[in-house]
Amino acid sequence: MTAMVEVSGARKVYDGGFEALKGVDLEIRKGEILALLGPNGAGKTTLISVICGLAMPSGGTIRVGGHDVVADFREARSLIGLVPQEVSLEPFEKVINTVRFSRGLFGKRRDDALIEDLLRRLSLWDKRDEPIRALSGGMKRRVLIAKALSHEPAVLFLDEPTAGVDVELRRDMWEIVEDLRRRGTTIILTTHYIEEAEAIADRIGVINGGEILLVEETDSLMARMGHKTLRVELDSPVDTLPPGLEGRGLTLEEGGRVIVYEYDSAAERSGIARLMADMTQAGLVVRDIETRKDSLEDIFVGLVKKQETAA
Amino acid sequence: MNWLGIWAIYRYEMTRFFRTLLQSFISPVISTSLYFVVFGAAIGSRIEQVEGVSYGAFIVPGLVMLSVVMQAVSNASFGIYFPKFIGTIYELLSAPVNFLEVVTGYVGAAATKALFIGVVILGTASLFVDLTIQHPLAMVAFLLLTCTSFALLGFILGIWAKNFEQLQLVPMLIITPLIFLGGSFYSISMLPPAWQTITLFNPVVYLISGFRWAFFGMSDVPVGLSLLAIAGFTALCIGIVWWIFRTGWRIRP
Structure with a gap:
């Protein structure tokens, strides 16, 4: 299977001297769902940050779709959709405008049909003209996903998509992820809910203290260590x-x-x-x-x- | 170049402006009218003319500059600080846009808003005094350069600021005094000789002097020097913004 994301010897040392990533090697295959599992502070978000451009790697190489994330950042980032952990949205903006903005920011022409389809799939179409502050927490998370998908990325990063979310919404989120996978999107999600990784991931990577401890097929991992x-x-x-x-x-x-x-x-x-x-x-x-x-x-x-x- | 990306940022920022268009329009009209009532009518009636120009007309370029500079700085600083504050900056950092594109979008929008305010103030002023503009092209050029350079300064401020207090501190403590002491309401030649020399260290003097020259053909400092000063200031701001993006200072750890 072709690699969608290749991380090799990635290091990240923050200004204070804290080493958040200690030489991470990871290969993410095209079309798979990979769950990155680790306790708080394990380096999950930092790893996503250096891949997506939110932080500069201190060492190693990272390629997305064969493009280096630093040297060919335009090509690499064009392939990536990112759903951050925090619900960060401009409260006064309308749902549809914020999604259109994301598409434009990624250099894609306005496509009303595509945005409509996306909003319908995420049950946001009826809310399209509402300001974001009027939405519930679950709807806001859907808006974040819509924004991330608005430019038709090949790979989607979901940073703790279900942290602090109720059971029903979590199941909804899993269905959305499954639907995306059927459409061929490669998905990387971080979580500290083990049940979540077990339920939806093809492969599981365990990260702790800035190091990847293992990456293995979910089934074989369960069987091998069962x-x-x-x-x-x-x-x-x-x-x-x-x-x-x-x-x-x-x-x-x-x-x-x-x-x-x-x-x-x-x-x-x-x-x-x-x-x-x-x-x-x-x-x-x-x-x-x-x-x-x-x-x-x-x-x-x-x-x-x-x-x-x-x- | 990611032109669509620039356009998306510009449009998004302008939408914010249009959402509050009425306030954006009314507040400069009211404040300009107040300045004319206070400085033009009450005080101005006691000052007949400054270098052959009525005091009411004389303060127009300074008034326009005062508002344009403040608007450019506050719009641009808020424009980039707000996404930092609410966390939506993640999207800019993870998008396929480079520093030039981000800055063009934000600074372009802030400069447009400031320009709009400048035009509104000029329009309001023309209701109070007879205005003739001797060098209209130069006037437009000075206005555009001022909008752009101070929007760049505002952008730097927005990146630098860690909280709302800091965001307001620099405009209040540095920029406002520089503008008031930069000859907005008086000619440098009215000051005692020692203060004239000190005033020449205030960069805003060159700005207002050049702008006033475009209106009345008279200036405190040679117009070429004014142009050079503002071009130098713009270049300095661009340099700092380039450095910020290259190092990721306060935006990309």
């Missing part, structure tokens, strides 16, 4: 594990009422069938069984912890 827990509730509690069940890392919980078994769901043998047989052999009567899969959140916390320990 760690499962089996909880077996017994009919009557036991004080110790019966002979024949030792040596598999089993633990007793809830006063000996529950036996906990941790295993790797991607491994060739999970060992569950054997465990159940041995439990019957040992005379244990099972009342209930529950399995739990690690969420991306657990994976993420594990990765960040590992990085911190290594440092």
